Amino acid sequence: MWLAVSPGLLAQFTLAGLMMGVLYALMALGITFIYGVMKTINWAMGEFYMIGSFVQYLIVSHLLGPDLWWLALPATAASVFVLGMLVQRLLLRPMFVGGVERRDEYATVITIALLLLLRSLAAVINGPYQHTPGSHLPDVTLGPLSVPGAEVAAAVVGVLVLGLFFLLLHRTWPGLALRAAAQNRIGVQTAGVDLLRLDMVAFGIGVSLAAVAGGLLAPVYLVYPTNGAVATTKGFEIIVIGGLGSIWGALVGGLLLGLAEALGSALIAPAYQNAYGFLLLILLLLIRPIGLFGERARVV
Amino acid sequence: MSGAHLAIRELSAGYQPGIDVVREVTLDLPPGRVTAVVGPNGAGKSTLLKTVFGFLRPRAGQVTLDGRPIHSLGPHRIKGLGVGYVPQGLNLFPQLTVEENLRMGGWTLRRDGRRLRARLDQVYDLFPALRQHRRRPAHELSGGQARMLATAREVVPEPRLLLVDEPTAGLSPALSGQVYEFLATVRRALGTSLLLVDQQIQEALEIADHVVLMDLGRVRAQGPRAEMHLARVRALIQRCLEGVDG
Numbered sequence: 001m002w003l004a005v006s007p008g009l010l011a012q013f014t015l016a017g018l019m020m021g022v023l024y025a026l027m028a029l030g031i032t033f034i035y036g037v038m039k040t041i042n043w044a045m046g047e048f049y050m051i052g053s054f055v056q057y058l059i060v061s062h063l064l065g066p067d068l069w070w071l072a073l074p075a076t077a078a079s080v081f082v083l084g085m086l087v088q089r090l091l092l093r094p095m096f097v098g099g100v101e102r103r104d105e106y107a108t109v110i111t112i113a114l115l116l117l118l119r120s121l122a123a124v125i126n127g128p129y130q131h132t133p134g135s136h137l138p139d140v141t142l143g144p145l146s147v148p149g150a151e152v153a154a155a156v157v158g159v160l161v162l163g164l165f166f167l168l169l170h171r172t173w174p175g176l177a178l179r180a181a182a183q184n185r186i187g188v189q190t191a192g193v194d195l196l197r198l199d200m201v202a203f204g205i206g207v208s209l210a211a212v213a214g215g216l217l218a219p220v221y222l223v224y225p226t227n228g229a230v231a232t233t234k235g236f237e238i239i240v241i242g243g244l245g246s247i248w249g250a251l252v253g254g255l256l257l258g259l260a261e262a263l264g265s266a267l268i269a270p271a272y273q274n275a276y277g278f279l280l281l282i283l284l285l286l287i288r289p290i291g292l293f294g295e296r297a298r299v300v
Numbered sequence: 301m302s303g304a305h306l307a308i309r310e311l312s313a314g315y316q317p318g319i320d321v322v323r324e325v326t327l328d329l330p331p332g333r334v335t336a337v338v339g340p341n342g343a344g345k346s347t348l349l350k351t352v353f354g355f356l357r358p359r360a361g362q363v364t365l366d367g368r369p370i371h372s373l374g375p376h377r378i379k380g381l382g383v384g385y386v387p388q389g390l391n392l393f394p395q396l397t398v399e400e401n402l403r404m405g406g407w408t409l410r411r412d413g414r415r416l417r418a419r420l421d422q423v424y425d426l427f428p429a430l431r432q433h434r435r436r437p438a439h440e441l442s443g444g445q446a447r448m449l450a451t452a453r454e455v456v457p458e459p460r461l462l463l464v465d466e467p468t469a470g471l472s473p474a475l476s477g478q479v480y481e482f483l484a485t486v487r488r489a490l491g492t493s494l495l496l497v498d499q500q501i502q503e504a505l506e507i508a509d510h511v512v513l514m515d516l517g518r519v520r521a522q523g524p525r526a527e528m529h530l531a532r533v534r535a536l537i538q539r540c541l542e543g544v545d546g
Binding site: 173176177179180183184186187188189190191192193194195 | 353355374375376379380384385386387391392393394395396400403404405407408410453454457
């Protein structure tokens with residue numbers, strides 16, 4: 001079972017794992033961000049990943065062409081951001097007005113229904129076909145390593161998007177309000193923030209992170225109606241590894257999952273790639289059940 | 301900046317349909333005055349504040365601020381009119397720094413950076429201990445410092461009316477005294493009107509100009525502090541607890 005791996009190949013797998021980890025982190029970040037602000041777990045996150053991959057595919061294939069894939073990405077993010085805000089406004093917001101008891105649980109159940117709805121709709125509209133927007137990016141040589149250009153581009157843009165996200169959170173007023181809302185929802189209202197609108201923006205940002213991951217991975221994996229299922233699973237794996245509600249947990253968890261899968265594939269067997277993440281998760285649950293960056297309720 | 305005139309007319313509100321916790325309450329808060337609302341547990345005091353701030357929609361009645369109806373507005377709009385609300389417990393953002401907490405307090409001033417900076421400087425002058433901790437997360441503050449920050453946060457936008465709910469609940473006598481010092485400082489510095497609810501009757505009465513006694517959602521008695529002195533208020537509350545009407 002164990003493979004003899006050269007140091008060069010090991011480095012290549014490590015790099016590939018880290019690159020994939022960045023994209024996993026985007027997905028997990030969206031989940032943890034929405035949960036942090038709204039206290040609602042969005043089980044339909046993978047479907048927004050799927051929609052992102054479809055939008056990217058449609059724009060690249062029918063409008064811009066593979067060379068201008070980077071121009072399609074902001075359009076993908078923006079369209080899914082608007083869609084997310086609409087979904088939040090029409091389906092989730094009614095739970096947050098009028099003093100609905102156990103509204104977080106109800107909202108979570110609605111996201112499960114939304115998952116089924118979006119996946120079924122995509123299957124009906126798209127049929128059993130699989131697509132790829134294609135990529136003209138050449139392989140990138142890093143020392144002894146050769147990495148597919150689309151993967152490198154996805155990882156680099158993923159890092160940029162993460163940077164933008166952190167800038168938004170730490171350098172803008174909406175970012176300050178979003179961080180504050182994650183800690184004290186009554187507090188932001190007494191400060192004068194329109195919490196219902198903030199929830200809408202948070203949901204839009206969260207799902208657009210998933211859409212960006214879907215758009216970036218569209219040329220790497222195929223685009224089809226159920227391609228979000230694996231992304232959802234990995235997103236939640238990362239949340240458990242990193243700690244629910246922790247931004248840093250999502251980042252580090254994403255990188256660790258990417259590494260675990262890549263190194264497991266290199267050192268043991270690539271056939272069990274998806275199992276290595278679960279092994280990591282089980283190990284972590286035994287050692288630190290609240291996740292790497294999870295915290296018990298912290299009060300002043 | 302001067303205090304605001306709050307008028308409450310025949311206000312009824314509750315959490316469940318058909319069950320009013322606040323019943324036909326009528327009150328007048330003149331500008332710049334401190335009104336203390338006292339009464340036994342379950343009197344509807346906190347619910348009254350939540351309704352005035354827009355957390356709860358009234359079932360009937362009116363609330364006006366300087367003549368403008370506010371009873372159908374949400375909390376963010378009421379805040380924008382110069383009303384602050386200090387709920388029970390510490391209303392802070394524990395992982396934000398002291399400065400970030402204060403900036404959140406100035407949310408309604410966010411489009412006027414110069415004014416916000418000036419307000420922050422004034423608040424640091426008012427509560428100097430916060431200046432040296434400005435880069436520390438709020439959860440690292442001592443109990444007294446945290447209370448100071450919670451009060452200071454509400455002061456940033458220069459509220460014309462401050463609704464304060466049980467500011468000393470669960471605090472030691474020393475901390476309770478500090479909290480009332482903070483409130484007195486705010487009133488002196490800004491001329492803010494205060495609508496104050498507290499179980500610590502003695503301390504509430506010391507700062508109040510006007511005292512309102514509530515029981516079972518209704519106003520049972522009210523008057524200036526000279527009339528509603530400590531002994532009388534205690535006697536009235538005792539009568540409420542014994543179920544004696546009037």
